[in-house]
Amino acid sequence: MGGEIIIVALVFGAIFGVFYLYFSTRNKERLALIEKGADASIFVKGKRGHAAPFWKVLILNLSLLLTGIGLAIFIASVFVNTMGMDEEVAYPATIFLMAGLGLFAGFTLTKKLDKEE
Numbered sequence: 001m002g003g004e005i006i007i008v009a010l011v012f013g014a015i016f017g018v019f020y021l022y023f024s025t026r027n028k029e030r031l032a033l034i035e036k037g038a039d040a041s042i043f044v045k046g047k048r049g050h051a052a053p054f055w056k057v058l059i060l061n062l063s064l065l066l067t068g069i070g071l072a073i074f075i076a077s078v079f080v081n082t083m084g085m086d087e088e089v090a091y092p093a094t095i096f097l098m099a100g101l102g103l104f105a106g107f108t109l110t111k112k113l114d115k116e117e
Helices: 002-035 054-083 087-116
Strands: none
Touching: 054 087
16 A cells, blocks of 8 residues: 555655756756846747647647547558458557558648648
């Protein structure tokens, strides 16, 4: 019973540590830039003004991922019914393969979308 408490405490401690390091480092970087005379408005603006909106990228990647998974289930059922492949092998293999291809297609289309806008 004591092991579970230690694991939970370690997980929360690691999460706290990551956030603490992120925010303290960001604060130190900003203070150093301000001391050197950089304009404070660079912290308000986005890093890239010409990037595609987040919702477009999210919808594009999510739609391609779900399309890949749906296509994978169809292909796996074809493999199982026509070629006699094991279900335990066909379904996970094609789902992971097609989901990866869908995410890769989403990545390339997102790069193209960023260049257009």
